[in-house]
Amino acid sequence: MDEPQNHEPAPPLRDEASVASQTGNDCYSAGERDWMERTQQWRGKLFQPLLRSLTACRVSPSHLTLLSFIAGTMFAPLWNQSAIIALAALVGHVLLDGLDGPLARYQGVASRRGSFTDT
Numbered sequence: 001m002d003e004p005q006n007h008e009p010a011p012p013l014r015d016e017a018s019v020a021s022q023t024g025n026d027c028y029s030a031g032e033r034d035w036m037e038r039t040q041q042w043r044g045k046l047f048q049p050l051l052r053s054l055t056a057c058r059v060s061p062s063h064l065t066l067l068s069f070i071a072g073t074m075f076a077p078l079w080n081q082s083a084i085i086a087l088a089a090l091v092g093h094v095l096l097d098g099l100d101g102p103l104a105r106y107q108g109v110a111s112r113r114g115s116f117t118d119t
Contacts, residue, residue, distance in 0.1 A: 047102050055103070055107055064097075064103060068097040072097075074086075074089045
């Protein structure tokens with residue numbers, strides 16, 4: 001006789017970063033972790049329309065990280081050409097760097113590896 005199968009719904013999937021944060025298995029103190037989580041929630045709500053659009057255009061967090069890296073590394077060489085363009089590259093770097101994490105969380109692909117890459 002076969003045993004009855006369990007048909008309970010599976011628990012929701014949690015990404016590595018949220019598990020690490022909830023267990024305290026990360027590099028943050030309790031105060032830093034609390035502040036970080038509150039600002040992550042705030043940015044997620046603030047940028048939700050943009051995150052939805054980026055997702056619809058199939059932009060991944062890795063795309064933003066790469067573009068941020070390129071913009072950041074172009075700052076110094078551009079400074080000799082034009083301070084305005086160099087500052088625009090720096091602002092682009094900061095904005096893209098601030099969006100890759102919220103996009104990863106929005107798309108459900110946040111991980112400790114991504115968090116490490118972002119630091």
